[in-house]
Amino acid sequence: MDDRRTPLARARGLGSAKDGVGHWWAQRLTAIALIPLVVWFAVSLVMLSGADYATVRAWIGSPLVMVLLILTIGIGLHHGQLGLQVVLEDYTDGAWRVVWIVLVKFIAAVFGLAAIVAILRIGFGG
Amino acid sequence: MSVVNRPSNRPLSPHLQIYRWQLTSVLSILHRATGIALSVGALYLATWVMYAAAGPRAYALFQDFNASILGRIVLGGWLFSAFYHLCNGIRHLFWDACYGFELKDAYRSGWIVVAVSLLATVLSWIVGLRLV
Numbered sequence: 001m002d003d004r005r006t007p008l009a010r011a012r013g014l015g016s017a018k019d020g021v022g023h024w025w026a027q028r029l030t031a032i033a034l035i036p037l038v039v040w041f042a043v044s045l046v047m048l049s050g051a052d053y054a055t056v057r058a059w060i061g062s063p064l065v066m067v068l069l070i071l072t073i074g075i076g077l078h079h080g081q082l083g084l085q086v087v088l089e090d091y092t093d094g095a096w097r098v099v100w101i102v103l104v105k106f107i108a109a110v111f112g113l114a115a116i117v118a119i120l121r122i123g124f125g126g
Numbered sequence: 127m128s129v130v131n132r133p134s135n136r137p138l139s140p141h142l143q144i145y146r147w148q149l150t151s152v153l154s155i156l157h158r159a160t161g162i163a164l165s166v167g168a169l170y171l172a173t174w175v176m177y178a179a180a181g182p183r184a185y186a187l188f189q190d191f192n193a194s195i196l197g198r199i200v201l202g203g204w205l206f207s208a209f210y211h212l213c214n215g216i217r218h219l220f221w222d223a224c225y226g227f228e229l230k231d232a233y234r235s236g237w238i239v240v241a242v243s244l245l246a247t248v249l250s251w252i253v254g255l256r257l258v
Contacts, residue, residue, distance in 0.1 A: 028222060031215050038212050042205060042250065049254040053185045056178055073172055080165035087158060107169070115172035118179035 023082060030079035037072040061123040073115045081108035149236045157214045160207035167204045205250050210243040 004021050044065075048056060059065055084104045092100055177188040191197045217235050220226050226235050251257075 028219065031219065035212065035216065038208055042208055042246075045201075045205070046250045046254040050256065053178075053182045053189075056185070060175060060178055069175070073168065073175070076164075076168045077172070080161070080168050083161045084165055087162065111169050111172040115175050118172075118175040121179045122175070 023085070027079065027082045030075050030082065033071070033075050034079055037068065037075065040068060041072050057122055060119060061125075063123070066119055066123045069119055070116050073119075074112050077108040077112045081105050149240075150232055153214060153236050153239065157211060157218075160211040160214075163203065163207045164211055167200075167207065170200070170204070201254075202247075202251055205254075206243065206247040209246040209250075210239070213239040213243045213246075 004025070044059075048059060051059070060069060081104050085101050088097060088100045088104065174188060177184050192201060217226070217239055220235070226232060
């Protein structure tokens with residue numbers, strides 16, 4: 001990722017958030033990626049409405065859907081935890097702030113990985 | 127940022143009870159609210175593929191919930207949240223690129239976001255519930 005700070009800003013440190021633009025930039029990058037992914041997923045969800053087990057499995061297990069679904073869930077959860085971090089930084093304080101943020105990041109990682117494993121299992125017939 | 131150093135009697139503004147609501151602030155609050163809802167919704171989607179991987183009996187439980195009134199509300203609410211957060215997120219990206227900051231433009235883009243996200247939601251409900 002590009003470092004968008006000026007040399008002076010880099011020399012002085014990471015700004016008031018002690019984080020530079022890394023968080024902000026990651027939020028935008030994931031947002032842009034999610035534009036086509038969410039449109040695709042919303043349309044798919046509507047089309048799958050009322051579908052039975054076999055249809056849903058066949059859909060999830062097709063190669064293109066596997067790739068797009070892993071991207072959607074992975075990037076979606078990443079974008080979500082970045083956003084929730086900002087919300088928590090606004091409304092919580094002290095030790096609890098750290099506890100909540102760590103919890104949110106852990107939950108996102110666990111659900112993301114579990115979903116990817118589930119998708120691969122369906123696709124590769126585990 | 128230590129709690130101890132913070133002055134305790136500072137006035138708070140704006141006060142919620144006397145706050146005049148505007149489209150721009152309502153949409154801003156709604157962006158956050160739908161963002162939080164979608165984060166929970168993302169866990170729900172992750173759970174969905176896990177149930178699908180777990181087998182037909184497990185998946186039947188998930189389907190029963192989706193077919194219930196509460197399930198319909200959750201899925202319908204997810205679709206609205208997704209469309210709204212998507213449209214307003216694109217509005218935010220334009221702001222990030224320094225476009226549309228004039229008050230007139232902010233209101234116009236705001237109403238466009240409201241119209242498009244409601245239209246997409248109603249359309250997806252009609253198609254999803256096989257009403258046509």
